[in-house]
Amino acid sequence: DAKTTQPTSMDCAEGRAANLPCNHSTISGNEYVYWYRQIHSQGPQYIIHGLKNNETNEMASLIITEDRKSSTLILPHATLRDTAVYYCIVSGRDDKIIFGKGTRLHILP
């Protein structure tokens, strides 16, 4: 079973920052937070992952709370192409990646 809780859906205006929350209150000390997204009819795509510190790459930023019980994925300037289902996954470094239901993000023109 997925170890995370995400809102079912969210809307965001094009050009604004999209902030996607994820709760993972039972996360263990050696478990990472991964984010993937799935654009319609495509395979899931890796976005970013982190353990304790905030992370940033060319796609997004990941903010993890100090107690590690929740995190937020930030898409700084959302475009229509960011419309997708976003999955927050908690997994140990050597463990399998199990997908939950994710958040369906709609970017509005």
Add this chain to the structure above:
Amino acid sequence: DAGVIQSPRHEVTEMGQEVTLRCKPISGHNSLFWYRQTMMRGLELLIYFNNNVPIDDSGMPEDRFSAKMPNASFSTLKIQPSEPRDSAVYFCASSGGAGNTIYFGEGSWLTVV
């Protein structure tokens, strides 16, 4: 890099027929995963291999499903006999090993009529 390559992209078959889905992982990756996606059940992990050895097949639905990885560059997922409830998108994915990210193929869209 060509990415994870799956074939066929689309297949329509009759109930009772054997279905074989194929996957070529990214060169150099040592872990391979098979997932299935349906509207009802979402994205499910069926089985994964590490260094060509099946590590966890607890997600394989039943004996009609089998997966093999004869070498580092090829894997198959076979359904025999197929049933309408097997209709789904089957994704293959690979990763470079522990802690590395997973890269997915474009999926094989299976319809069993």
